Amino acid sequence: MSLRLRGRKNIRESLEQQPELVVLDPQTLKGRWHEFFGNDHPIHIECGMxxxxxxxxxxxxxxxxxxxxMDIYDELIRRGSEKARALWKSEKNADNVPNLALVRGNVELLDEMFEPGELERIYLNFSDPWPKAKHAxxxxxxxxFLEKYKHVLSEIGEIHFKTDSLTLFEFSLNSFSNTELQMRNISLDLHRTEIREDLVLTEYETKFVGQGMPIYRLEAVIGKEVQAAHRRKVAEDLEHEMRRVHVKDEEE
Ligand SMILES: C[S@@+](CC[C@H](N)C(=O)[O-])C[C@H]1O[C@@H](n2cnc3c(N)ncnc32)[C@H](O)[C@@H]1O
Structure with missing residues (x-):
């Protein structure tokens, strides 16, 4: 057996020994993810973690x-499991990670892993840009993919997307807009004034921010009610702003 294969076998064995954290056959949990977590809390997923x-x-x-x-590579799932366990140990003195599942799976098959409405939020962080048009x-x-996300997200579902790639962001703006998703909180330089610690940085983000690169970000909402509520809020804010400017003009 080659070293490479033996390495892969060891990684797989390590994943198989952590069924409470690592899920290797996510299709079997379709519609039953709350049983896996043991509660009814909302489920948020990072596609390509x-x-x-x-x-x-x-x-x-x-x-x-x-x-x-979720990621496609065993080795990344293994590293993720080590990271999560270490963090829960150091910050909570916990031997288990109660609210996390690390899933070896392909986003292509998302609708085979989740029932419609089973997810509340999808994070797309620094997804591979695939710059060649033939790989779009x-x-x-x-x-x-956006159609798949709409299928598995609930009525209050959201997609949060960050990238360092201007071309991917430009492509994505058109994509979201063509899929009639309501975009909000669009930023062309997320950490312009200071690091947005409230948003939790990813590995890639930490690296790019360190190099002084701008990070592009947007949120998109799915359900018609949430979209309408967002538009109402924007209209109210605008009216409030116009009234404020009007009062200021009269005072001057
Ligand atoms: C550029 S990395 C970003 C990793 C991380 N989100 C970050 O921001 O540091 C993209 C990741 O997406 C994973 N990925 C790409 N296509 C995928 C797919 N179809 N399904 C699941 N994971 C995928 C890759 O294996 C890789 O780990």
Whole structure:
């Protein structure tokens, strides 16, 4: 057996030994994720979690949310499990990670893993940009993926997307807009004035911010009621602002 294969076997064995944290066959939990977590808390997923810095930190910071970190590579799931366990140990002195599932899976199959409405939020953090036009279909913000997200998200579902790639962001703005998703909180330089610690940085983000690169971000909402509430809030804010300017003009 080659070293490479033996390495892979060891990684797989380590994943199989952590069924309370690592899910290798997510399709079997379709419609039953709340049984896995043992509660009815909302479920937020990061599609393409990498080494798991973001999702581990989110799970520690927000115990009332159930988190799923998904990636296609066994090795990244293994590293994510180590990171999450270490963080829960150091910050909560806990031997287990109660509100996190690390899923080895492909976003292509999202609708085979979740029932309609089973998720409340999807994070797309620094998704691979696939810069060549012939690979556009692989971008995780391609309309064909957005349709999958709409399918599995609940009526109050949201997508939060961050990237360092201007071309991916530009493509994604069109994609979201063509899929009739209501975008909000769009930023072309997220950490312009100071690091937005409230938003939890990912591994890639930490690296790019360190290099002084701008981070592009947007949120998109799914349900018609949430979209209408957002538009009402924008209209109210605008009216408030116009009244304020009017009063100021009269005073001068
Ligand atoms: C550029 S990395 C970003 C990692 C992390 N989100 C961050 O911000 O540091 C993109 C990750 O997405 C994963 N990925 C790409 N396509 C995927 C797919 N179809 N399904 C699941 N994961 C995917 C890759 O394996 C990789 O770990």
């Amino acid at each position: 990498g080494k798991g810095q973001f999702i581990s930190r989110m799970s520690v910071n927000n115990p009332e949310i159930n988190y799923i970190g 279909r692989r971008r995780l913000t391609h309309p064909r």
